[in-house]
Amino acid sequence: MVDRTSLSGPLEDPAADAGYAEHPERVGFFTDTSICIGCKACEVACKEWNLLPEDGLELTGMSYDNTGDLGASTWRHVAFVEQELPATDLGMPGLGPPGDGSTGDGSTGDGSPGDGSPGGGGGGVRWLMSSDVCKHCTHAACLDVCPTGALIRTEHGTVLVQDDVCNGCGYCVPACPYGVIDIRPGDGGAFKCTLCQDRLGAGLAPACATACPTESIQYGPLDELRARAARRVDELHERGETGARLYGHDPGDGVGGDGAFFLLLDEPEVYGLPPDPVVTTRDLPAMWRHAAAAAGTAAALVAVCFAGRGRR
Template identity: 65%
Template sequence: MSAEPDLGYSDRPPRLGFFTDTTVCIGCKACEVACKEWNAIPDDGLTLTGMSYDNTGGLGADTWRHVAFIEQRKPIARQDPGLHHDIDVLAMAGNGSAAPPAQAAGPGDRFRWLMASDVCKHCTHAACLDVCPTGSLFRTEFGTVVVQEDICNGCGYCVPACPYGVIDQREGDGRVWKCTLCYDRLGVGMEPACAKACPTDSIQFGPLDELRERARDRLGLLHEAGVADARLYGEDPGDGVGGDGAFFLLLDEPEVYGLPPDPVVTTRDLPAMWRHVAGAAVSLAAGALAAFAGTMLGRRR
């Protein structure tokens, strides 16, 4: 895709990103392991939450990829593999007795897993970039957002600025850390470690315009197959963050996956706020000047 004007590059490679198709995620956590190994990220305790098989809980300074395990009591499509067990039983029995009827699925059988590998969204309009006072956060030539920890002063302004709650400060360190989309690997033509390790191609990497086209095709296939709840999240350049560099195909509402339904860059209103502040300051100064002039005029009389 062509470079967005606000990314700061007039001549650069195509913007790169992730498309995560959660419909084929098997929850193996290979992406989490590969991310930690390549980026030398400390372990985060490996303690089960007690709520599911998820042992990381969410993204953080020591978890740049997080595989969510969402358990739902919800009907799922019944698959027919082409085997008719009643006929098979009759043939095996050889006595002409009727086979037991197939049991209907009860409430306990209507159960499904939703699994999704979450990551930094590498927003087009990234609030973390807007508020960073040291330039620690920067936009790469690939359109991704990266933290330079060696010049991060630990102010933490970027943490509440992120509409997704991705960026985080490391305990005992103070600096912020997050996914870099393996910037060091991109520079030598390699794909990110998580995408390389994904056994089902749930995490797909490449030029963002190609990924968006591929995602729309995949969504169409799912809708044709009757999966009406399938939707894309973060692929729209017209949304509140200008589109994400890492977007998803979901099988339920974003909130089910812990994602905000309508994210907006948190610094969107800063220019208007500063204009109001400037206007108020001018009005205050004019009022003070008028009061001072009136006082001086009164003394002269």
């Protein structure tokens, strides 16, 4: 177990920390929510490739969000967040990349809503869409609590659940600071995104990134993605979208940086993300030390008691 009491220095190479002397460059996801169109191609591709059970077939009452959240059978989840905007904000510049057809009135020019379009209904609504996924944390608490070794760090720096080793204890579920891991009813095992481990081994990109038509989901070496994301934020700020920010990209944050990070247009809470995620097992080493000290003290007291009786 990594000593969670010394998280001041980030572990930039979790695969090496896990014991891989030689391994590929760490890879991950950069999800640019400013160009997500909510098509759900990523959700479909993830389910098809990983043979996940169907879900989301009933209306949830949450706009067009039929799956609701990440879960054991939904490893990619597209969130739809509707925000009412004051009239002064409706003329925000389009947020798409150069050449995407965005117009100055917030629409895309083809009748579909843009970043600040009323969506044809005249309601003054901005749609924030984001494809969420497991973060593959640098400091992954789920690894710390798994009693069977079902959760492992791979050579790519990702976090993987081995289905045939998982006993369904569920300890990993509350340990995850993002609420990603879930137990599948009827199966009893824990499941989450694998970052398409089988595809990575064959030199292929994950299914969701391959299917994304706008390149909102970008896959590659993590360092390259971070540099690309920083440039994208600067570009959006220059175009007037001052709310653009990165989430999960900083190796100095509470979980040592995420292997899947995001460009957001509002506060993380708006997207259902914790503002300051931490490693939930960070206090375990100190707790074990205190427990050992308490046990030692109790043993010493018992020994003293028996010694006193012996003298009497």
